[in-house]
Amino acid sequence: MEVELKEMLHDLESLKQSLPDPSHRASIDKLRLRVEQLTSLEKSGPAQRLKVKDMSAEVVDSNPYSRLMALQRMGIVENYERIREFSVAIVGIGGVGSVAAEMLTRCGIGRLLLYDYDKVELANMNRLFFRPEQVNMTKTDAAVQTLSDINPDVVLESYTMNITTVQGFETFVSSLKNKSFRPNKEGSGVDLVLSCVDNYEARMAVNQACNEMNQTWMESGVSEDAVSGHIQLLIPGETACFACAPPLVVASGIDERTLKREGVCAASLPTTMGVVAGLLVQNTLKFLLNFGQVSPYLGYNSLKDYFPTMEMKPNPQCSNVACLERQQEYIVAKPARDAALKAKMEAEALLVPDCPLHADNEWSISVVDDSGLDSMDAASSDTLPEGLVRELPSADKSQELPTSEAPLTSNDDLEDLRRQLEALNS
Amino acid sequence: MEGWDPNTKSTLTQIPLLTTKAGPRDGAVWTQRLKEEYKSLIAYTQMNKSNDNDWFRISASNPEGTRWTGKCWYVHNLLKYEFDLQFDIPVTYPSTAPELELPQLDGKTQKMYRGGKICLTVHFKPLWAKNCPRFGIAHALCLGLAPWLAAEVPILVDSGMIKHKDDATTSTET
Numbered sequence: 001m002e003v004e005l006k007e008m009l010h011d012l013e014s015l016k017q018s019l020p021d022p023s024h025r026a027s028i029d030k031l032r033l034r035v036e037q038l039t040s041l042e043k044s045g046p047a048q049r050l051k052v053k054d055m056s057a058e059v060v061d062s063n064p065y066s067r068l069m070a071l072q073r074m075g076i077v078e079n080y081e082r083i084r085e086f087s088v089a090i091v092g093i094g095g096v097g098s099v100a101a102e103m104l105t106r107c108g109i110g111r112l113l114l115y116d117y118d119k120v121e122l123a124n125m126n127r128l129f130f131r132p133e134q135v136n137m138t139k140t141d142a143a144v145q146t147l148s149d150i151n152p153d154v155v156l157e158s159y160t161m162n163i164t165t166v167q168g169f170e171t172f173v174s175s176l177k178n179k180s181f182r183p184n185k186e187g188s189g190v191d192l193v194l195s196c197v198d199n200y201e202a203r204m205a206v207n208q209a210c211n212e213m214n215q216t217w218m219e220s221g222v223s224e225d226a227v228s229g230h231i232q233l234l235i236p237g238e239t240a241c242f243a244c245a246p247p248l249v250v251a252s253g254i255d256e257r258t259l260k261r262e263g264v265c266a267a268s269l270p271t272t273m274g275v276v277a278g279l280l281v282q283n284t285l286k287f288l289l290n291f292g293q294v295s296p297y298l299g300y301n302s303l304k305d306y307f308p309t310m311e312m313k314p315n316p317q318c319s320n321v322a323c324l325e326r327q328q329e330y331i332v333a334k335p336a337r338d339a340a341l342k343a344k345m346e347a348e349a350l351l352v353p354d355c356p357l358h359a360d361n362e363w364s365i366s367v368v369d370d371s372g373l374d375s376m377d378a379a380s381s382d383t384l385p386e387g388l389v390r391e392l393p394s395a396d397k398s399q400e401l402p403t404s405e406a407p408l409t410s411n412d413d414l415e416d417l418r419r420q421l422e423a424l425n426s
Numbered sequence: 427m428e429g430w431d432p433n434t435k436s437t438l439t440q441i442p443l444l445t446t447k448a449g450p451r452d453g454a455v456w457t458q459r460l461k462e463e464y465k466s467l468i469a470y471t472q473m474n475k476s477n478d479n480d481w482f483r484i485s486a487s488n489p490e491g492t493r494w495t496g497k498c499w500y501v502h503n504l505l506k507y508e509f510d511l512q513f514d515i516p517v518t519y520p521s522t523a524p525e526l527e528l529p530q531l532d533g534k535t536q537k538m539y540r541g542g543k544i545c546l547t548v549h550f551k552p553l554w555a556k557n558c559p560r561f562g563i564a565h566a567l568c569l570g571l572a573p574w575l576a577a578e579v580p581i582l583v584d585s586g587m588i589k590h591k592d593d594a595t596t597s598t599e600t
Contacts, residue, residue: 118540162514164514164516164517164518164522164525165492165514165516165517166450166451166490166492166514166515166517169451169517199539200522200551201516201518201522201523201525204516204518204521204522205516205517205518207518208517208518224547243521246555319447319521319558320521392551392552392555392556393552393555393556394555394556395555395556395557395558395559396556396557412461412465414457414460414461414464417461417464417465417468418464418485418486420464420468421464421467421468421471421485422485424468424471424472424475425471425483425484425485425496
């Protein structure tokens with residue numbers, strides 16, 4: 001098509017040259033302009049579908065949302081169209097993040113913020129989403145290209161940077177705080193942050209930002225041997241933060257020594273990553289649209305098809321200062337939370353006929369609240385369900401050094417130390 | 427620390443430990459931490475020099491001390507192989523270790539992540555986590571980078587992935 005248009009332009013040019021009569025030149029120029037317009041249209045790729053103003057439940061072939069809106073008719077979701085109000089930030093657009101982004105885009109999410117500093121490589125082609133012709137593009141640009149084609153209704157923002165550096169972290173936090181999409185939203189500018197990164201450092205950076213901003217987030221991960229993964233919901237102050245305890249990994253369930261780990265730093269499979277992305281986005285939809293049960297932790301062991309679940313309370317001795325502040329706020333807010341819960345229960349009780357649940361209570365059995373403060377001890381997060389192990393050890397405090405030296409040395413001059421090191425370096 | 431050679435162990439015990447737990451966003455406390463980093467780097471460099479085992483140069487390339495650049499080298503079959511060394515201090519430091527980068531070796535070995543970040547997962551990360559916040563940059567070099575170079579440089583040289591700089595020049599001349 002493009003070649004033909006080019007030839008047509010060429011022909012027009014020679015026609016113009018060969019015409020002795022200048023009166024036709026204007027119309028030939030007009031023709032040429034139209035051909036050029038066609039060429040640029042052709043270059044911009046196949047025509048995109050137009051934006052949709054309202055999500056329709058009408059069942060016709062041309063409605064991109066008919067099958068999603070059917071969730072309402074089936075009684076699963078009360079108000080599906082609310083999804084257009086939500087903003088989700090995805091950190092790490094790799095094997096899990098890119099697929100999660102596509103799923104949310106197809107679900108018609110309001111706005112997606114994408115963070116990654118990597119480029120697409122041929123070595124990524126064993127995973128889903130990216131295509132070979134996108135090699136050497138940044139992952140964020142390539143993702144925006146594909147996602148805006150799939151669903152032009154989604155507002156896409158891309159940030160090509162490393163969030164673990166001081167500068168990158170600042171940009172990350174300020175982008176999460178930006179409320180231009182929905183100015184009257186409470187809290188930050190996003191409803192949920194999804195961590196789809198492949199390393200501990202980046203997870204800790206997301207954890208830091210979310211603890212400081214009191215931002216709910218979900219963590220996801222696939223093991224380096226590609227056979228297990230997990231997702232985890234983190235609500236600052238309410239559930240364990242990522243620094244409360246060393247990270248959990250799903251034990252492979254077979255003799256670790258039989259797993260070859262030499263030679264390669266990480267293996268990956270499209271299957272495991274697709275499963276984990278699916279679990280992550282399912283949990284996200286349940287959280288945002290308020291249906292079903294949102295999982296606090298869900299593991300996936302593909303070798304045994306085993307899915308451990310668990311809950312983790314925050315560690316009162318957590319090394320993260322912002323986490324401790326959120327824990328304190330959560331404790332302070334307990335009476336208000338209880339009152340709200342009671343009011344809700346009472347409202348529900350009004351709906352059921354007023355009669356005692358049990359007429360007599362011969363043994364004086366009563367229900368006690370076990371979600372109080374006394375159960376929030378560090379030991380509670382030390383016992384792990386079967387099939388889960390810690391990835392890193394805790395910092396051990398036993399070797400704590402006497403710090404009597406510290407005050408003496410603290411008045412050293414930084415410049416002087418820098419010069420000393422430079423002198424050694426030269 | 428099982429499985430580490432006695433030399434590394436004895437060197438490690440002589441590198442001053444750090445006490446301040448602070449990252450680059452912590453203001454004055456970070457300056458205090460930075461002083462401790464300098465002291466332990468100075469002590470480690472001096473120790474290497476006096477033991478005739480000098481193997482790196484590193485200095486902060488910004489006043490905040492969050493970006494570090496320098497060189498490291500390894501001697502294999504009596505030839506010295508030198509590489510650029512760089513890393514950033516992450517915002518979550520010292521809970522997370524710096525990710526040491528050898529950009530010239532990017533793509534030449536599987537024991538490396540994107541951008542030339544050396545793989546530290548198995549041999550170093552657990553030690554760092556266990557010793558937070560007492561370990562600093564000097565410890566990361568001693569326990570993270572040194573063993574990586576000792577394991578990887580011989581393989582890289584023997585497989586022809588890297589050439590000694592004299593070999594490289596003679597081969598272009600002939």
